[in-house]
Amino acid sequence: MWKKLSGVLGAGVLLAGLIPAGTAAAVGLQWKECKPGAVEQCATLKVPLNWSKPSGPTTNVFVVKVPAKDQAHKRGSLVFNPGGPGGAGGSIFEAGLADAFLGPLRDNYDLVSFDPRGTGQSSQLNCGPVLRPGVPVFPKNQAQYDAMVAASRATGEQCLKQHGDLMRNLDTRTVARDIDAIRAALGERKLSFFGMSYGSFLGTMYAQMFPHRVDRMLLDGIIDHSQGSRRFMLEEAKSMESEFNAFIDWCATDAACELHGQDVGALWDKTVAKADKTPLTSSFGPVTGDVMRMSLPALLPKLAMFGADWTALASALAKATKGDGSGFATSYLNNSETAYAAVSCMDLPGELKGYADARARLALAKAVAPRVGAAVEGWVMAAACSGWPIPPSNPWQRTPVHGAPPILIASSTNDPSTPVSGARGLARQIDNSHLFIAEAHGHTAYLNSECARTNITTYFLTGKLPAGNACR
Numbered sequence: 001m002w003k004k005l006s007g008v009l010g011a012g013v014l015l016a017g018l019i020p021a022g023t024a025a026a027v028g029l030q031w032k033e034c035k036p037g038a039v040e041q042c043a044t045l046k047v048p049l050n051w052s053k054p055s056g057p058t059t060n061v062f063v064v065k066v067p068a069k070d071q072a073h074k075r076g077s078l079v080f081n082p083g084g085p086g087g088a089g090g091s092i093f094e095a096g097l098a099d100a101f102l103g104p105l106r107d108n109y110d111l112v113s114f115d116p117r118g119t120g121q122s123s124q125l126n127c128g129p130v131l132r133p134g135v136p137v138f139p140k141n142q143a144q145y146d147a148m149v150a151a152s153r154a155t156g157e158q159c160l161k162q163h164g165d166l167m168r169n170l171d172t173r174t175v176a177r178d179i180d181a182i183r184a185a186l187g188e189r190k191l192s193f194f195g196m197s198y199g200s201f202l203g204t205m206y207a208q209m210f211p212h213r214v215d216r217m218l219l220d221g222i223i224d225h226s227q228g229s230r231r232f233m234l235e236e237a238k239s240m241e242s243e244f245n246a247f248i249d250w251c252a253t254d255a256a257c258e259l260h261g262q263d264v265g266a267l268w269d270k271t272v273a274k275a276d277k278t279p280l281t282s283s284f285g286p287v288t289g290d291v292m293r294m295s296l297p298a299l300l301p302k303l304a305m306f307g308a309d310w311t312a313l314a315s316a317l318a319k320a321t322k323g324d325g326s327g328f329a330t331s332y333l334n335n336s337e338t339a340y341a342a343v344s345c346m347d348l349p350g351e352l353k354g355y356a357d358a359r360a361r362l363a364l365a366k367a368v369a370p371r372v373g374a375a376v377e378g379w380v381m382a383a384a385c386s387g388w389p390i391p392p393s394n395p396w397q398r399t400p401v402h403g404a405p406p407i408l409i410a411s412s413t414n415d416p417s418t419p420v421s422g423a424r425g426l427a428r429q430i431d432n433s434h435l436f437i438a439e440a441h442g443h444t445a446y447l448n449s450e451c452a453r454t455n456i457t458t459y460f461l462t463g464k465l466p467a468g469n470a471c472r
Contacts, residue, residue, distance in 0.1 A: 029063060029185045034094045041065045042094060045185055047117075050169050051177045059166060061178050062121035063185075064093035066111040076215060077188050078102070078109035078460065079179060081116075083197030083221070085172075085343035088120030089113030100306070102194065104457045109192065114182060116175045118339040123166055127159040130341045130384050131332060137290050137383050138362055138374060145355035145386075153387030156345070159338060160389060170339065171346035171393045176205040183213060190215040192460065196444050197221040197418055200409075201347070204399050204426065211404035216460055220410040221418040221444035224425035226398040229351045230361060233378030234368055235419045240376050241369035243300055243416035246441060247310050258314045268371065271320050280325030287325025293375035298330040301417045302442030305453075332380050341384040349392040350382025358382075377417065401430040408459050408466075410436045410445040410452060417443040434465045439472045 029043035043065075046058040068074035080102060082089050092101075093113045102111055118125035131137055132151045139145035159167050179202070183191045192215040195203035200219035207214050227235065251257035251264040259267065272289040279286035299313040316327025352358050361382070365374035401407070407430055411423035420437060427435040436455065442448030446456055451471035458464055 028187075029065075029182075031065065034064060038096070039066060040094055040096065040098070041067065042090075045114075045178075045182060047178050047181045049165055051174060057165070059117050059123040059169075061117060061123075061182070062088075062090045062115040063182055064090040064098075064113055066093060066098040066106065068106065068108060068110050070107045073108070074110060075108050076110070076191065077112050077183070077186050078105060078192040078194055079182065080111060080113040081193075081195045081199030081202050082113075083195075083199045084116070084119075084340065085198050085347075086116065086119045086339035087197075087199065088115040088122075090115040090122075091120040094121075104453075105460055108461055110186075112182065112186065114178075116339070116343075117178060118166060118170050118342060125159060125163050125166060125170070125339045125342060127162050127338050128155050130155075130338070131294075131380065133285065137294065137379075139355065139358060142355045145358055148383055149387035151387070152384055153389055155338070155341065155384075156387065156389040159342060167342060168390060168393075170342050172202055172205045172343065173209065173394050175202060176209055179206055180210055180213065189213070192216040194218050194460075195220070196446065198223060200418070200426075201225060201399075204401065204430070205394075207401045207404045207407060207430070208399055211401060214404045214407070216405070216463060217407045218410060218446075218456055218459070219407060219426070220446050220456075221415060222409060222411055222422040222426045223348070223418060224422035224429075225347070225396060226425060226429065227422070228396045229349065229378065229382055230364075232348070232396075233361065233374065233376060233382065234364060235421050236376040236378045236417070237365045237369040237372055237374060239414070239419040240296060240300060240416040241372045243414060243441065244296065244372055246414065247300065247313060250310055251314060256311060258311070258318045264314075264317070265371070267321060268317060271317065275320070275325065280320055280323055282324065282326040282329060284326070284329050287320070287328050287331075291325070291331045292320065292328050293373070294380070295328040295331040296372060296375050297332060297377050297380070297417065299328075301415070303444075303447045304440075304442055304449075305447040332377075341381075341388075344381040345385035345388040345390065346392050347394045348381050348385075349388070349395060350379075350385045351396070352382055352386050358386075398429055399426070401433075404431070406465060407433045408436060408456065409433050410438065410456065412438050412440040412442055412445045412448050412452075414441040415443050435469055436466050437470045439470065 031041040034040040034042040045061045048054045049057045049059045115122040135151040136144035193203045201223040248264045276289035279288045411420045438445035438449035438452035440449040445452035455466040
């Protein structure tokens with residue numbers, strides 16, 4: 001969702017904030033300059049590998065802080081998560097990009113981010129691609145479905161062999177406990193949180209588990225964990241199809257589109273059909289029609305704040321019409337971040353019941369989204385988890401939040417990755433939340449709407465929620 005998202009709380013839930021002196025998670029953060037002369041400060045926090053065994057083995061969490069410019073008047077710490085599952089926010093901050101995301105908040109907050117366990121410079125998980133190249137991702141018969149399930153199982157078993165207990169302790173509730181350990185190590189009674197895409201789900205989990213430790217919280221680009229895997233996929237397919245149609249309209253009206261003046265919809269259909277029969281060439285290997293389709297979750301969502309628009313998709317398609325598939329190298333079929341699958345299978349499992357179920361879901365996706373079909377993250381997760389050897393520890397369910405201060409929930413009207421329906425659904429589950437929708441194309445409101453950025457910044461600086469529920 002950002003590239004790029006246990007039912008009953010046990011006693012371990014409270015340990016992160018009530019840790020007695022001397023336990024692993026209570027060790028303070030030993031900051032050092034990430035690079036000589038850099039403002040960014042890096043540290044590694046040791047936390048329990050399994051939070052139900054706080055005195056047992058530990059794992060590392062890489063944490064980066066960018067100190068507030070005005071230390072005398074700062075409000076505290078603001079923890080940032082860019083999404084994922086598996087978004088390595090600490091590494092993003094270490095690279096000097098904190099200002100690019102949260103520059104207007106630098107005076108007032110120590111900006112903090114981290115690489116979640118299993119990613120980046122924390123205890124890393126890497127045992128192969130999410131979906132193995134060459135394995136059918138949209139199975140057309142029982143044999144292809146069986147091959148997809150076998151590939152999923154093989155990846156999961158390889159991960160278990162390499163990483164064992166880390167694999168079993170990657171779910172979002174566990175990472176929420178890690179966040180509270182970071183809070184404790186920072187010496188903060190409460191913390192503020194800024195979560196985008198999958199980060200919105202992580203923030204929701206934190207608020208559910210530790211509502212009285214929340215100061216100000218933004219959840220933007222929402223995953224509604226109550227939807228279930230089928231509806232999650234279908235809502236995304238509808239939104240992705242709508243955004244693809246908007247891309248076609250843009251090409252028809254804007255000369256910035258490399259395919260301006262052509263029938264882009266027909267061109268896409270023809271090129272994908274051709275690649276289905278004879279794969280296109282590229283430096284990273286053959287580009288099939290499925291590789292092109294599975295590039296849409298990466299190429300179609302706009303991130304206007306960072307200049308990511310539809311020109312890359314138009315350019316990729318223009319090259320593909322000439323036999324060059326290199327523009328689709330961002331396909332999810334070439335994604336090697338295993339943590340994406342491992343976390344998804346714990347929290348967002350596909351719940352496939354066999355080939356008949358898969359065939360029915362693919363048909364439904366095609367019915368609601370004729371061009372995009374199931375080429376969405378909801379299906380990526382279902383396919384990647386179809387044979388996963390570890391049962392989900394935090395399966396689909398409502399995530400009610402009680403007792404937290406007002407939480408700001410945001411979305412863009414045309415978000416192909418996390419549809420606005422998810423924001424509306426989550427707002428009904430969080431007491432006293434404020435739903436704010438920006439009229440914009442692209443993934444998240446903050447990254448695609450200046451109006452949204454202004455309102456969100458004001459909220460973090462003053463505590464004042466937006467006056468209304470929408471902006472242009």
